[in-house]
Amino acid sequence: MRACAPLVLALCGLVASGQAVAQHGASWREVATPHDRERLRGWRSAWMEGLAAARAGGGAEVISADPALFDPDRSRDGALPPPGAYRCRVVKLGVAAAHGFFRSGWGQCRVEAEGALLRLSRTDGMQRPTGLIFADGNGRAIFLGTMVLSDERRALGYGVDDARDLIGLVERIGEARWRVALPYPRFQSTLDVVELVPAAT
DSSP states (O other), X not given: OOOOOGGGGGGTTTTTOHHHHHHHTOOHHHHSOHHHHHHHHTHHHHHHHHHHHHXXXXXXXXXXXXXXXXXXXXXBSOOSOOSEEXXXXXXXXXXXXXXXXXXXXOEEEEEEEETTEEEEEEOSSSEEEEEEXXXXXXXXXXXXXXXXXXXXXXXXXXXXXXXXXXXXXXXXXXXXXXXXXXXXXSSSOXXXXXXXXXXXX
């Protein structure tokens, strides 16, 4: 557990109070912890390290078959996913215990408007990222949130526990397809790539 920097003390309950963040007019740079800003700066290194480990560990065929998902430079305008229900799954790259590669089955996610921001939440599964999406230009957005585990019913506030904090790039990679790339998460992998598609498709 750690304290938030004074500048963002009032915004420490990010996950629980997205409207307050929007009302303060805070950008993701004001809210993100120094450690998370450092992780985001290293996103490309995390991507390359994760891809190399995944290819070496048995994921090469899956990666080659889906360049839109795994190419770090493959993105389109319109980074903000519209509110609604989504199918989602995560691909973990650089997982030592799984020979460098793991892909989950499909689960359920939601995107909801919260003030001027969007909230992305995984609603099932043992690891459930939840947090806010901040616009950062038309080509990408920034996700700041925390990881909810197992049978926990509530998310910790962002900035409360460094081991649970998440930061990532949100990008549109298809007509109705998005990804959230989470560099250097605390659990298991070098890079997590969360794939999102509307539940109706």
